[in-house]
Amino acid sequence: xxxQSPGTLSLSPGERATLSCRTSQSVSSSFLAWYQQTPGQxxxxxxxxxxIRDTGIPDRFSGSGSxxxxxxxxxxxxxxxxxVYYCHHYGxxxxxxxxxxxxx
Amino acid sequence: ELQIEESGGGLVKPGGSLRxxxxxxxxxxxxxxVSWVRQAPGKGLEWVGLxxxxxxxxxxxxAPVEGRFTISRDDSxxxxxxxxNSLTSExxxxxxxxxxxxxxxxxxxxxxxQGTLVVVSS
Numbered sequence: 001x002x003x004q005s006p007g008t009l010s011l012s013p014g015e016r017a018t019l020s021c022r023t024s025q026s027v028s029s030s031f032l033a034w035y036q037q038t039p040g041q042x043x044x045x046x047x048x049x050x051x052i053r054d055t056g057i058p059d060r061f062s063g064s065g066s067x068x069x070x071x072x073x074x075x076x077x078x079x080x081x082x083x084v085y086y087c088h089h090y091g092x093x094x095x096x097x098x099x100x101x102x103x104x
Numbered sequence: 105e106l107q108i109e110e111s112g113g114g115l116v117k118p119g120g121s122l123r124x125x126x127x128x129x130x131x132x133x134x135x136x137x138v139s140w141v142r143q144a145p146g147k148g149l150e151w152v153g154l155x156x157x158x159x160x161x162x163x164x165x166x167a168p169v170e171g172r173f174t175i176s177r178d179d180s181x182x183x184x185x186x187x188x189n190s191l192t193s194e195x196x197x198x199x200x201x202x203x204x205x206x207x208x209x210x211x212x213x214x215x216x217x218q219g220t221l222v223v224v225s226s
Contacts, residue, residue, distance in 0.1 A: 033212040035149075042200055042216040043141075043149065049210035086149055090204075090211035093166060094139065094151040 002087055004097035011102065017074040019100045021087030026067045031090040034063055034072045037099075038083045046085075047072065077102070106130040106215045110201045113220030116191055124186040124220055126201030133182040134158065137204035139213060140175065140186050142197035150197075154204065155184055168194075191224045198222075 001024040011017055021032070029050035035043040045054045047063035050070060060075040074081055082104050087097040112124040128136060140152035153165040155175045163175050174187040184201065198219040205214030 030210045031212075033210075035213070042218050043213075044216070045212060045214055048205070048212040048214075049208075052210070054214070088149075088212065093164065094141075094154065094213075096141075096149040096151065099148045 002089055002095050002097035004085075004087055004100045006100060007098070008101045008103055010104070011077055012104065013077050013079055015077050017072075017077055017081070017102055019072040019074075019085055019087075019102075021065075021070040021072070021097050023068045023070070023089060027089050027091065029066050029070075032063075032065070032070050033088045033090070035086045035088060036081075036083050037086065038080075043086065074102070079104075106203060108201050108203060108215055108217035110199060110217045110220040113199065113222045115223045115225060117226055118192055118224055120191050120224070121187070121189045122191065122222060124188070124199055124201075124222070126184040126186070126217060128182050128184070128201075128203065131203070134179045137206065138177070138184045139202050139204050140184075141200045141202060141213070141216075142195075143200070143219075144194075144197040147197075152186065152199070188222070191222075193224050196222060196224045 003022045005020045032050045034047040037043045051063045062073045084099045084101045086099050107129045109127045116122045137156045139154040151166045153175045156162040172190045177184045200219045202213035202216045
C-alpha cells in the first residue's frame with residue numbers, strides 16, 4: 001500500500017512543494033516513480049528510480065528517499081505545476097498512491 | 105517516437121462485455137511490456153493488468169478485475185487488447201494503456217495513451 005500525504009497542498013507560485021509517499025513495507029528504490037496529472041489529461045512520468053528525472057522534466061522537480069519513505073520536491077512552483085501527483089511502485093503488482101493535489 | 109492510442113470505449117450495460125484496443129508504435133512491439141490502468145471519475149489511478157512479451161508468457165491482473173478481464177496481444181498488429189466481461193458500474197472509468205519501461209533495471213510506466221472512457225450503465 002502506498003500512502004501519499006498531504007491529500008491537498010495549497011501553495012502559491014514560487015513556493016516549494018514537498019510531497020510524501022510512504023510504503024507499507026520496504027521497497028527497492030529502483031521501482032518507485034512519480035507521475036503528474038492535469039485535468040483531462042493522461043498521467044505523465046516525472047521521476048523514475050526514485051530520483052531520475054524523465055527526459056524533458058525541469059530540474060525544479062526532484063525525487064528522493066529509500067526504504068518506506070519517498071519524497072517529491074518541486075523547488076519553485078510554476079503555474080503549470082498545479083496538478084495531482086501520484087507515486088507508483090512496480091512490484092508483484094503495480095500500486096499507486098492516492099494522489100496529492102497541489103492547489104493554488 | 106513512441107505513440108500509444110487506446111480505442112473501443114463506450115456505453116455498455118451491466119453484465120455486458122467490451123473489448124478495448126491499445127495500438128503501440130515507435131518501438132519493437134514484440135519486446136514490449138504493456139499495462140492497463142484505469143481511473144474512475146474523480147478518483148485516483150488503479151492498476152488493471154500487465155502483459156509481458158509473448159516469449160515471457162506472463163499476464164498479471166489487479167485483484168478487482170481478476171477472473172473477469174483478460175489481456176491479450178497481437179504482435180502482427182502491434183496491439184494489446186483488454187477483454188472485459190461481467191461489467192458493473194464500478195468498472196466505469198477512463199482506461200489508459202501504458203508502456204512498461206524496464207530501462208536500466210528500473211521499471212515504470214514511461215509513456216501513456218490518452219485513454220478511452222468506459223461507462224457501465226443501464
